[in-house]
Amino acid sequence: MSDEIPDAINQQYPGTDSQTECCCDSPGVSQPTIYQDFWRNTRAELHRRDYAKGLATIGGLTAISSLVAPLAGLSQAFNPGYSGPVYEDGIALVDGDGNRIQEDRLDEGEQITVFPEPRPGIEDAPTLLVRFPEDDYGGETDLEFTVSGYAAFSKVCTHAGCMVANREGTTLVCPCHSGLFAPLSGATVVGGPPPRALPQLPITLASEGYLIATGDFEGAIGPGGG
Numbered sequence: 471m472s473d474e475i476p477d478a479i480n481q482q483y484p485g486t487d488s489q490t491e492c493c494c495d496s497p498g499v500s501q502p503t504i505y506q507d508f509w510r511n512t513r514a515e516l517h518r519r520d521y522a523k524g525l526a527t528i529g530g531l532t533a534i535s536s537l538v539a540p541l542a543g544l545s546q547a548f549n550p551g552y553s554g555p556v557y558e559d560g561i562a563l564v565d566g567d568g569n570r571i572q573e574d575r576l577d578e579g580e581q582i583t584v585f586p587e588p589r590p591g592i593e594d595a596p597t598l599l600v601r602f603p604e605d606d607y608g609g610e611t612d613l614e615f616t617v618s619g620y621a622a623f624s625k626v627c628t629h630a631g632c633m634v635a636n637r638e639g640t641t642l643v644c645p646c647h648s649g650l651f652a653p654l655s656g657a658t659v660v661g662g663p664p665p666r667a668l669p670q671l672p673i674t675l676a677s678e679g680y681l682i683a684t685g686d687f688e689g690a691i692g693p694g695g696g
């Protein structure tokens with residue numbers, strides 16, 4: 471089997487995700503070589519594992535019409551055995567190459583998939599980082615969890631665990647069953663079957679100018695939970 475793995479995490483609405491940008495766009499955030507090797511190896515293994523899970527799922531569920539959903543959306547988010555916190559106070563948000571997210575990384579209207587800076591026990595936790603004008607946030611948004619127009623939410627759909635990978639205007643769209651979430655209002659559900667909002671991650675800026683969490687997600691990740 472080819473090592474070419476569909477990358478759910480990188481699938482974004484065209485023109486809205488800057489993750490595909492060269493990591494050299496993040497000045498002053500280079501990591502030691504051993505760090506990058508760890509990151510690459512860990513993520514490559516995860517992608518292989520996720521791909522196998524996706525194929526197994528397809529094999530068992532081909533009669534289900536919902537499988538018109540793209541394979542990429544079937545990717546799983548976490549090591550099932552891990553039950554500890556995903557983020558903690560001070561944990562940096564990093565892109566797929568392990569680069570920390572500087573304040574000027576996104577323009578308003580853009581989004582990117584980020585992760586907690588890796589540490590033992592944390593293998594993968596895709597997080598949607600969006601940036602909008604600060605005054606556009608309202609509704610269910612925890613405003614104290616936002617900074618400089620940035621808000622972060624779990625990328626794992628609360629319906630069946632697909633990656634919420636698409637955008638229509640300002641609305642986040644889950645590709646599996648068209649679940650719709652409003653990032654300007656706490657990622658509340660505005661359409662489709664998801665039973666609850668995507669949990670928000672409290673973030674702020676470190677003194678060095680990159681984004682960090684100030685705690686863990688405010689609610690359970692993915693399906694189940696309350």
Ligand code: FES
Pocket residue numbers: 627628629630631632644645646647648649662663664
């Ligand atoms: S997994 Fe069904 S709408 Fe997202």
